[in-house]
Amino acid sequence: MTILYRQARFLLGAASLAQLPPDTGREVAFAGRSNAGKSSALNTITDQRSLARISKTPGRTQQINYFSLMDDLYLVDLPGYGYARVPSRVSMRWQREISRYLHSRQSLQALVVVMDCRHPLKDYDLQLLGWCFEVRLPAHVLLSKADKVSRGAAASILQQVSSELALSFPGELSPSAQLFSSLKKTGLDEIRTRLDSWLNV
Ligand code: GDP
Numbered sequence: 001m002t003i004l005y006r007q008a009r010f011l012l013g014a015a016s017l018a019q020l021p022p023d024t025g026r027e028v029a030f031a032g033r034s035n036a037g038k039s040s041a042l043n044t045i046t047d048q049r050s051l052a053r054i055s056k057t058p059g060r061t062q063q064i065n066y067f068s069l070m071d072d073l074y075l076v077d078l079p080g081y082g083y084a085r086v087p088s089r090v091s092m093r094w095q096r097e098i099s100r101y102l103h104s105r106q107s108l109q110a111l112v113v114v115m116d117c118r119h120p121l122k123d124y125d126l127q128l129l130g131w132c133f134e135v136r137l138p139a140h141v142l143l144s145k146a147d148k149v150s151r152g153a154a155a156s157i158l159q160q161v162s163s164e165l166a167l168s169f170p171g172e173l174s175p176s177a178q179l180f181s182s183l184k185k186t187g188l189d190e191i192r193t194r195l196d197s198w199l200n201v
Helices: 002-006 038-046 051-056 088-104 123-134 151-168 188-199
Strands: 009-014 026-032 064-070 073-077 108-116 139-144 176-179
Touching (some): 038 188, 088 123, 108 123, 108 188
Antiparallel strands (some): 009 064
């Protein structure tokens, strides 16, 4: 439902879990190391050039940013991690907050972890996927910037990441993975179709 994503509007930035909207709707969250291509992916999915720039404005990078689609359907932009600029005590606090969010949020239907396809499955990516697995939350790996490698290399990255995911997180809750490029719009239909099913639209 392309039109649904085009309607996305910034709703609020939460500096702590206490400030999240009521836990009654359906939402899908996006996480990723800084520079992984998360903002670009959110802009591409919502077909808006600068939607997720909001999340990058000073003061908002360390917030949980909510984009409302309609009624109580949301896309959620979690703080990026691995910023050299962020002091470790701040990033520790955020790791705890994100863990609590993943463990407690009833509205949360799935987590999309955005990774630069040239540097997939780093430690904290794996930690996030581990938390999802623990709480039986579906997780999906978006291998971004696929246009930066050849088609053949992209296909083999996808195959390798998929088999590592199946090994580390076996069973029906094994995270799925796909290639994506914001530049070329590769994989856009695939991610929107997954979002449709998680949001039940
Ligand atoms: P974020 O920190 O995860 O939100 O990452 P951004 O979306 O800001 O992207 C980081 C850098 O990667 C920017 O310079 C983007 O222009 C670039 N980038 C993001 N997605 C793509 C993509 O699909 N293809 C290419 N070639 N560059 C991308």
